[in-house]
Amino acid sequence: MMGLAIMAAVAAAGFVADWRLGLVLAVWFGAWTLNAGLAEGRGSWVRRVVPLIFGITLLVLWEMTVDLFGVNPVILPAPSAIWAQLISSLPTLWADFVQTFVKGALTGYVLGCGAAIGTAILIDRSPFLQRGLLPVGNFVAALPIVGIAPIMVMWFGFDWHSKAAVVVVMVFFPVLVNMVAGLKATEPMQRDLMATYSASYWQTLMKLRLPAALPFLFNGLKIATTLALIGAIVAEFFGSPIVGMGFRITAEIGRLGLPMIWAEIAVAALAGSAFYGLVALIEKRMTFWHPSQRRQ
Amino acid sequence: MLRNLVPVLTVVLAIVGLWYLAAIWMNATWVYDQAAREGREVMLVDLVTETLHQERPVLPAPHQVAKGLYDGFFGQKVTSKRSLVYHGWVTLSATLLGFVMGSGLGILLAVGIVYNRAMDMSVMPWAIASQTIPILAIAPMIIVVLNSMGVQGIVPKAIISAYLSFFPVVVGMVKGLRAPDGMQLDLLRTYNASGAQTFAKLRLPSSMPYLFASLKVGVAASLVGTIVGELPTGAVAGLGSRLLSGSYYGQTVQIWAALFAAALLAASLVAIIGLAERIVLQRMGLVR
Numbered sequence: 001m002m003g004l005a006i007m008a009a010v011a012a013a014g015f016v017a018d019w020r021l022g023l024v025l026a027v028w029f030g031a032w033t034l035n036a037g038l039a040e041g042r043g044s045w046v047r048r049v050v051p052l053i054f055g056i057t058l059l060v061l062w063e064m065t066v067d068l069f070g071v072n073p074v075i076l077p078a079p080s081a082i083w084a085q086l087i088s089s090l091p092t093l094w095a096d097f098v099q100t101f102v103k104g105a106l107t108g109y110v111l112g113c114g115a116a117i118g119t120a121i122l123i124d125r126s127p128f129l130q131r132g133l134l135p136v137g138n139f140v141a142a143l144p145i146v147g148i149a150p151i152m153v154m155w156f157g158f159d160w161h162s163k164a165a166v167v168v169v170m171v172f173f174p175v176l177v178n179m180v181a182g183l184k185a186t187e188p189m190q191r192d193l194m195a196t197y198s199a200s201y202w203q204t205l206m207k208l209r210l211p212a213a214l215p216f217l218f219n220g221l222k223i224a225t226t227l228a229l230i231g232a233i234v235a236e237f238f239g240s241p242i243v244g245m246g247f248r249i250t251a252e253i254g255r256l257g258l259p260m261i262w263a264e265i266a267v268a269a270l271a272g273s274a275f276y277g278l279v280a281l282i283e284k285r286m287t288f289w290h291p292s293q294r295r296q
Numbered sequence: 297m298l299r300n301l302v303p304v305l306t307v308v309l310a311i312v313g314l315w316y317l318a319a320i321w322m323n324a325t326w327v328y329d330q331a332a333r334e335g336r337e338v339m340l341v342d343l344v345t346e347t348l349h350q351e352r353p354v355l356p357a358p359h360q361v362a363k364g365l366y367d368g369f370f371g372q373k374v375t376s377k378r379s380l381v382y383h384g385w386v387t388l389s390a391t392l393l394g395f396v397m398g399s400g401l402g403i404l405l406a407v408g409i410v411y412n413r414a415m416d417m418s419v420m421p422w423a424i425a426s427q428t429i430p431i432l433a434i435a436p437m438i439i440v441v442l443n444s445m446g447v448q449g450i451v452p453k454a455i456i457s458a459y460l461s462f463f464p465v466v467v468g469m470v471k472g473l474r475a476p477d478g479m480q481l482d483l484l485r486t487y488n489a490s491g492a493q494t495f496a497k498l499r500l501p502s503s504m505p506y507l508f509a510s511l512k513v514g515v516a517a518s519l520v521g522t523i524v525g526e527l528p529t530g531a532v533a534g535l536g537s538r539l540l541s542g543s544y545y546g547q548t549v550q551i552w553a554a555l556f557a558a559a560l561l562a563a564s565l566v567a568i569i570g571l572a573e574r575i576v577l578q579r580m581g582l583v584r
Contacts, residue, residue: 051419055422074441074444131299132303135300144559147554150543153543154354154548226428226429230433233430238539238543250436261437
């Protein structure tokens with residue numbers, strides 16, 4: 001009750017100072033009270049509805065603020081303007097998406113993750129190499145690897161090949177470190193069992209150690225999805241053909257075409273979460289046996 | 297630690313060796329072109345010496361990068377525009393400011409999320425989802441928009457790096473503050489501890505390992521954010537602008553030197569946080 005009274009007082013003060021401010025505050029407090037009330041309830045639908053209401057409230061507030069206060073579209077375009085831009089320039093956005101995501105990020109992701117998994121299996125047989133490579137890999141994983149973008153652009157040209165190369169290097173080490181950890185995840189008892197079956201190295205690998213490594217591997221693969229998209233977009237800041245999400249962002253900055261940039265960012269956000277979601281879905285299908293995947 | 301020294305050194309030496317071979321291989325085309333123009337044969341010895349001492353090699357040899365780094369750090373006055381200390385400081389100051397802002401706000405939000413159910417349900421899904429989004433893509437836009445509003449210098453870059461370190465800290469800190477199990481919380485209830493006491497004596501201490509883990513991620517992300525934030529300002533100052541101007545003018549040694557300076561910076565920032573972690577956890581008796 002105290003909270004409600006304070007909110008009402010602040011909103012009223014806002015109305016007195018400036019009716020527009022008061023309106024914005026009233027919408028915010030109204031939505032917040034609704035959410036606070038809903039959050040008390042139990043049930044699975046609450047967990048979905050509350051964040052949705054929060055997100056929609058933010059969008060509504062954004063739109064209201066821009067419209068009521070007449071914010072310059074060069075500084076912050078309204079969501080409706082961004083949506084209009086998104087709809088009207090779908091072909092351009094699609095071309096950018098194909099160039100940056102499908103050609104650059106996805107190619108690099110597949111190559112980089114494949115190379116990392118292969119390397120992990122290779123060095124798995126040599127404890128010496130593991131002890132040497134793991135600290136180096138951990139060290140490199142913390143470095144600002146996007147910085148190699150200008151070098152790759154110089155080596156592989158402006159087209160998507162250089163972007164894929166940046167992505168390969170960026171995703172390699174997180175996946176490598178996780179895969180090596182995963183290959184160690186079997187218990188001595190399980191390995192002994194395979195030994196009593198007289199299983200060969202490859203049989204043990206295929207039937208026991210690779211499946212056991214999957215939860216760790218997917219951890220690395222999920223981290224790598226975000227890195228791949230970041231690498232592909234940032235590499236385009238250093239030079240690109242006249243298509244691509246990173247190119248569009250830099251080009252539209254020069255023309256102060258903010259709605260287009262926001263539209264491009266919306267596409268990037270959508271692609272990023274869809275990519276992550278896809279990998280998470282595959283993980284769920286392939287590691288259904290793992291405790292972390294069990295339904296609560 | 298010492299047990300790993302020999303393998304690590306072997307791997308590092310192997311990398312340097314491969315690097316030299318790659319430098320010879322990648323720079324060979326230019327040497328052969330030059331030799332063909334002058335009409336002379338290229339011996340193996342010439343090939344090696346000439347590929348490793350070019351002005352603008354395709355791939356600079358390790359010793360050239362080392363020399364570039366040395367020149368950048370010690371070769372000139374610290375205030376010089378060619379000094380890596382100067383550019384490194386520009387990047388570091390923005391990174392630190394952003395990191396402190398981002399992780400401070402992140403910790404505050406995490407406390408709010410843990411203590412307020414509505415906040416937890418509204419904000420937390422978005423904080424998690426935002427980790428799958430390439431936030432870095434908006435860096436150039438933030439710089440330009442703030443620039444058009446008259447905000448220049450260190451602040452726009454710091455905002456980007458704050459933004460990047462914010463979400464990892466929120467997610468890690470929420471996990472940490474929720475780490476105490478029901479038994480421990482019950483114990484404090486039997487002691488009749490107040491909310492503030494529970495926070496100060498149980499939740500905060502048990503969140504420390506999580507906090508430091510996410511601070512390490514956050515500071516690395518902050519540095520990347522600052523470097524990318526330095527790109528669209530037209531190469532004024534900072535390690536990011538050294539990368540960009542190097543790629544404009546084909547100064548490969550400059551790019552590699554800036555890259556290694558950035559790597560050193562990242563490594564020392566993470567190492568400092570690691571050290572702080574060791575000290576704090578030791579004082580708290582939480583050392584693994």
